[in-house]
Amino acid sequence: MxxxxxxxxxxxxxxxxxxxxxxxxxxxxxxxxxxxxxxxTNTVQFDDYSKYVYLMPDKEEKSNRVEKNYA
Structure with missing residues (x-):
């Protein structure tokens, strides 16, 4: 599972x-x-967080996570 x-x-x-x-x-x-x-945990929803209105905390952390793990 x-x-x-x-x-x-x-x-x-x-x-x-x-x-x-x-x-x-x-x-x-x-x-x-x-x-x-x-x-x-701490999954990534978007490839570029600057394109979306994202109200959850740590938008910058998520963006960095995309660059670090999925670039």
Whole structure:
């Protein structure tokens, strides 16, 4: 199971996403026989953040992440 989200690693843990997804993967494993969880946090939504109205914090961080990881 692959879970992607636009939150930082810290928020992922603080808000309980990690526990919820781990529980869900356990249920999937019991139902389907096997389930591995891959979580991707702080995902990038746009190739160029200057083209969009983006109200989330750290627009500059996201732009730098695009340049560093996807250029």
């Amino acid at each position: 692959v879970a992607t989200m636009n939150v930082s690693d810290e928020i992922h843990v603080e808000r309980g996403f990690e526990d919820t997804l781990t529980s869900f993967a356990g249920i999937m494993g019991c139902t389907l026989g096997s389930c591995e969880l891959l979580t991707l």
